[in-house]
Amino acid sequence: MGQKRLLVLGACGDIGQGIARGAHAAGLQVIAGGRNAERLARYEDGSGIATVVGDLSTEEAVLQLWEAAQRPFGGVDAVAIAVNAPNAAKALMEWSAEEMAGVYATNLLTHFNAIKVMLPRLPEDGMLIGIGGGTADFILARMAQLSMMQAAQRMMYRGFAKERQGGAQIRELMLISMINGERKREIAEPHWVMDTEVGQHVCAIIADPETFKGPILRLESREQVGKPEAGKSIA
Structure with a gap:
């Protein structure tokens, strides 16, 4: 077949934007998905990256987003979910309890809804590749709730x-390295993984899933x- 078509969810965040830009540079047809049409306008730069507005709050909303994402390139071959609410x-x-339920809904159920509908x-x-973090294994000061959600x-x-019995495959890519994204350019150190390099790594997983067996993968360095x-993959 021709170019792979990648839908990036959470494409307005640092990591999502890096995946979209990196995958597009690697030759994939990219659809950038997000909740905010105004923020998605950053992709109207002649790059050829398509955009779709939608959210992952319910399975019904995900289905609407999925159907809209089919239009720009006639389908979707792969999905990257980079959604984590601050x-x-x-x-x-x-x-x-109510606040914690909100964290659960925006950081875990979003992935759950997307997987159920799209996989x-x-x-x-x-x-389908979900982006996770190293805090699944350690706790930052006053951020235990983040570790709870990443571990879950x-x-x-x-x-x-x-x-899963046949069909499309699923992976989680845990980002162990610090990421040099848009909001951290001024403080980033040379050894941090670039946001677009996360996109390159996602492309490598999509291209050769048998080499990147997973289902849990870790990106630790440039x-x-x-x-x-x-x-180091985790079954």
């Missing part, structure tokens, strides 16, 4: 992969971009 930094004892609709050789997200991707891990 939340407050405070001790767990300071959170109310079965991808082609047989398709791929990782187990969710493992669960979907374990239950030297690793586009290369498989040495025995």
